[in-house]
Every structure is written in C-alpha cells, then in structure tokens.
Amino acid sequence: NAGVTQTPKFRVLKTGQSMTLLCAQDMNHEYMYWYRQDPGMGLRLIHYSVGEGTTAKGEVPDGYNVSRLKKQNFLLGLESAAPSQTSVYFCASTTGTVVQYFGPGTRLTVL
Amino acid sequence: EDQVTQSPEALRLQEGESSSLNCSYTVSGLRGLFWYRQDPGKGPEFLFTLYSAGEEKEKERLKATLTKKESFLHITAPKPEDSATYLCAVLSGGSYIPTFGRGTSLIVHP
Numbered sequence: 001n002a003g004v005t006q007t008p009k010f011r012v013l014k015t016g017q018s019m020t021l022l023c024a025q026d027m028n029h030e031y032m033y034w035y036r037q038d039p040g041m042g043l044r045l046i047h048y049s050v051g052e053g054t055t056a057k058g059e060v061p062d063g064y065n066v067s068r069l070k071k072q073n074f075l076l077g078l079e080s081a082a083p084s085q086t087s088v089y090f091c092a093s094t095t096g097t098v099v100q101y102f103g104p105g106t107r108l109t110v111l
Numbered sequence: 112e113d114q115v116t117q118s119p120e121a122l123r124l125q126e127g128e129s130s131s132l133n134c135s136y137t138v139s140g141l142r143g144l145f146w147y148r149q150d151p152g153k154g155p156e157f158l159f160t161l162y163s164a165g166e167e168k169e170k171e172r173l174k175a176t177l178t179k180k181e182s183f184l185h186i187t188a189p190k191p192e193d194s195a196t197y198l199c200a201v202l203s204g205g206s207y208i209p210t211f212g213r214g215t216s217l218i219v220h221p
Contacts, residue, residue, distance in 0.1 A: 031207050042213035090154050098202050101152035
C-alpha cells in the first residue's frame, strides 16, 4: 500500500513550457485535491475532484488545468508555465472520513 | 467563510520544555478539526481529528484539545525529533474542502 504518490519529485521549467504532474493513490479514495504551498502562504487549494470524471476549481485555479480520467489518478497541468508558479505542489486524497492523506510533494521551479 | 489562525508562527523550545500551540477558528458548523505534522521537504502527515468541544486525543508527547473557538496542541517534554511545522485545519458543514492555517514552525533544541 503506497498511499499517495506524486511524479516527478523535482522539475525545472523555462517560462512558457508545459508539464503535467501526476498524482496516484491506491486507497480507493473518492476525493482528490491539488494544493500549492508557498512560504508564508500556507496550503492553497488549486483544484479538486469529488469522483472519477469530475473536477472543480479551488482558491487559486488560474494557469492550471486538471483531469481525473481514472479514480486513482489526478493530473495537474501547466499549459504555459510562469515564474509565479514556482512552488511546492501537494496532492491529497480522502474518503468520507475526511482525513486527508498527502503525497510527498513536487518541487517546481520556473525560470 | 471559515477561518483558521495559528499562533505562534514560530516557537523555539529547549528539549524537555513543555509548551502549547494554538489554533483559533471560526466555522459554520464544525465537522472536524485536524492536526498535521509536516517535516521539511515532505507532505503533511495526519496526527489527530477532533470533532466536538471537550474532546482530547493523545499520541506520545502530543495532546490535542478542542473548545468551541480553539484547539491546542500540547507538547510535553519535547525532543529534537518533534521539530516540524504543525498545521491545523477545519472542515465545516457538508464541505469536503478543509481550511488550513499557516502553521507553527517548532524547533526543539537539544
């Protein structure tokens, strides 16, 4: 049981490049979330999903897109990366018990 | 709108020096209050869930308590390995989106 895994762990992009972050969970959780964490800002919700095939915007969705084609996977896409998207990205999942289980994070730097 | 305020932002303790971290919250119908521990370079790790005022949970040197307006995370005789950032979050009503505080960074010196 790996819990929540994230790929990649680190990435450096140039402004304007695109990339996809992958989150996978093996706990059969319905709900999945993408957060970004910046110094002094805490965790901020980007997008979330309440089930396979559904997604919704969180607090800071601009510049990001998501997809949940399979229940166990939640993808976060950056179509045209900007330096303001330099951050640490965390994925989380939960069931109806509402405790969120977090992945190890992806550290993204946009030059 | 749910709000969570954690204090202090940073806390330095000597090994063995007990203290408390505070999480003040405003929420419309508390469904749960959560404490997480986050080590540098890692994702938050779940510690406790509290559901109603008066409830307490313990784990090793940590004890979480809850009132109608705030929660405390008491750390008894801390050790250097307790150094981490501690996050508090609340969940209200029928929502599945928790509101997180900005955390308290705890450093325990040997």
